[in-house]
Amino acid sequence: MTWHPANITEGCFTNYFISSCQPSFLTFLTFLSQYLGHSRDDKLRSARALDNEYDFIIVGAGSAGCVVANRLTEIKNWKILLLEAGDEQPVVTEIPGLLGVLPDSTIASSYDYLRKGEVCKLSPYQCIITRGKVMGGSSSINAMIYNRGMKRDYDDWEKQGNPGWNWDNVLRYFKKSENLKSKIPAGDATNHGxxxxxxxxxxxxxxxxxxxxxxxxxxxxxxxxxxxxxxLGTARIQFTLKDGIRQSTNDAFIRPIRGVRSNLTVRTKIQVTKVIIHPKSKRAIGVEYVEPGTKLTKKVFANKEVILSAGTYESPKLLMLSGIGPVDHLNEAGIKVVKNLPVGKNYQDHIGLSPYEFVVNDFQNFNDADKYVEDVKNFMQNKEGSYKMSGGILDNTAYLQTEYETRPGIPDIEMFGLNKVDIVNGVEGNATCAALAYRGYYIMYTTLTRPDSSGWLILNITDPTFSNPIINPNFFSNEKDLKTLVAGMKLWKRVIETESFKKSGLTAVKTPAPACEKFATDDDKYFHCVAKNYVQAFYHPVGTCKMGPSADPEAVVDSRLRVHGIKGLRVIDASIMPAVIRGNTNAPTIMIGEKASDLIKEDWKSSISL
Structure with a gap:
């Protein structure tokens, strides 16, 4: 493979993390493509035709799919096929400080939100969300934050009719995956693996x-x-790093076994277009797919199960393309209905924005491609230098309560800092484009830990198979979310007034947001205006194939992640979460893959030969 930024041939590229480019940075991007654009797995590619059938077909080699492929191939007499729409994972993903060049590149897909109401109006970055389209999925392009969420999140899942998903049960699956290599301040070793x-x-x-x-x-x-x-409190951030290098689920779960376990077949650049469901038995028996550069449909069959691990956008899309979804929408799209289920409902994500930037007082700007190149080589050889920093993210976070959350110990706001382009104040229009490690200010974010608003996802009926789905996030459809976010933004003032901050070498700057200049910056009306005009999602979409009992009007899969009313078909990824957890979603998605693998082994225990 050859990785490169999506628009490098046009002379530059911009995205949510990186603004306008200057020639020195274009030179640097070219270097990255040539020096780090290959994959360590290129030699493992196989041109051999797929077999006609496998025991299990896993669609999507992301945060959950890689885990499931690893755990199911532990059963030596099970034959597993892992299909990934993207390419092999390139070396450029390994460097934490190069996070900013990954979202708008050949290993990511961008999804636009439906621009509706008062959101998504003022910046092109607000309502475009990227997901990894590569081995490892979004774990290969994310900020590498390992965050499980709260005990209450999972206890609530069980209370909603999902036995076995309480905290005490899922904790053992978090620990099963984990190899903690650092001592956690204020931590208890028994909580970690x-x-x-x-x-x-x-x-x-x-x-x-x-x-x-x-x-x-x-x-x-x-x-x-x-x-x-x-x-509830403040903490050092834990990262999915191994000796300072990104560890995606491809790194962690697939590379150690690929080419070693003969019962695993991996194919990249394969787009699955439909699950084949037997019309009489209502059993999933295989998938249809197309190979790169063609729209010629091929088929491969599953003796036991088809597993969708394609993510919160693509798993519901595949279900609907297969005739499983809301009956009215499927009829509108001209798709024969196999099972009427609320696929695509319950869409949730973390949302937030930044009212402040913290400027580094003694910052010296760099605009030197040779310096960038030298630092990349230093990191690759010695794991030292500017590129150790994960996408510019400060390794501190804080969880707080506003007056809108009165339950003891439950935070409704998270605060963190990121060394990056300022969306609110339009800095992207005039900033020098440099690697995130060289930027001289931090954007201090306020995010909702658990929004009450939810949206939906449907097929684009003009081209349902090859177009991205239509997504309406429905931000602020519940007014409490707006009130909570406004209250949260004002909490940064507590930090600015401390002696620790005054001695930090940072200065807090609150330049009036262009759309809200008519309000005083300490007025509630200003914060309301900023929230409505500049809110953005935080790349944690969940819920579109909700887990719940059949009596739940929004449920798509049961507590064993089997699609209601369809045999031999499971969904195993973040889309099954009944609600977004109070934390980042990569670690919970890995946990879901671990637990689901055990559920599958239990359900097929009579066929297991160790």
């Missing part, structure tokens, strides 16, 4: 993050291990 496939590390402390961490503690927040099940 040692010896699993997935490496988790703390990063070397960064001085500005330490200052903000201390500032939060000065305000009265306690230090916590946010992966303990309770996260």
């Amino acid at each position: 040692i010896g699993g496939y997935l490496s988790v590390e703390l990063r070397e402390p960064e001085k500005y993050a330490e200052s903000i961490h201390n500032a939060w503690k000065e305000t009265g927040l306690k230090e916590v291990d946010y992966n303990s099940g309770e996260n």
Whole structure:
């Protein structure tokens, strides 16, 4: 493979992380493509035709699909096929500080939100969300944050009719994957795993993050291990890194077994277009797919199950293309209805924005391609230098309560910092484009941990198979979300007033947002205006194939992740979450893959030969 930014042939590219390009940075991008654009797995590609049938077909080699492929191939007499629409994982993904060049590149897909109402009006970046289209899925392009969410999140899942999904049950699956390599401040070792496939590390402390961490503690927040099940407080961020290098689920779960376990077949650049369902038995018996550069449909069959792990956008799309979904919408799309289910409903994501930027007082700007190249080589050889920093993310986070959350110990706001382009203040229009590690200011984000608003996803009926689905996130459809976000943005003032912050070498700047200049920047009307005009999603979409009992009007799969009313078909990815958890979604999706693998083994135990 050859990785490159999507628009490099046009002279530059821009995205949510990176703004306008100058010639020196274009030179740097060209270097990255030539030096780091290959994959360590290129030699493992196979031109051999697929067999006619396998025991299990897994569609999607992302955060969950790679886990499931690993665990099912532990059963030696099971033959597993793992299909990925994207390409092999390139070396460029390994460097944490190069996160910014990944979203708008050949290993990602971009999805536009439906621009409706008062959101998505002012910046092209607000309502475009990218997902990994590559081995490892979004775990190959994300910010590498390992965050499980809260105990209450999973206990609530079980209370909604999903037995076996409470915290005590899922904790063992988090621990099963994990290989914690750092001592967690305020942490209890019994909450973490040692010896699993997935490496988790703390990063070397960064001085500005330490200052903000201390500032939060000065305000009265306690230090916590946010992966303990309770996260109200401030914490060092835990990352999916191995000796400072990104560890995607492809790195962790597939590379150790690929070419070693003969019962695993991996194929990349294969787009599955439909699940084949027997019309009489209502059983999934295989999939239809197309290969690169063609629209010629081929078929491959599953003796036991088809497993959709294509993610919150593509798994519901595939179900609907296969005749499983809302009957009225399928009729409109001209698709024969196999099963009427609420596929695509219950769409949720974390949302937020930044009211402040913290400027580094003694920052020296760089605009030197030779410096960028030198630092990349230094990282690759010594794991040192500017590119250790994960996409510019400060390694501190804080979970807080506003007046709109009165239950003890439950945060409704998360605060974190990111060294990046400022969406609200339009800095992307005039900033020097440089690697994130060289930017001289931090954007301080306020996000909702658990929005009450939810949206939906449907097929684009003009080209349902090869077009992206239509997504309406429905931000602020519940007014409480807006009130909570406004209250949360004002909490940053607590940090700015501390002695720790005053000594940090940072200065807080709140330039009036262009669309809200008529309001004073400390007025509630200003914060309301900013929230409505500049809110953005945070790349944690869930819920479109909701897990729940058949009596639940929004449920698509049961507690064993089997599609209601269809035999031999499961969905195993973030789309099954009944609600977004109070944390990032990569770790929970990996957990879902671990638990689902055990459920499959239980259901097929009579056919297991170890």
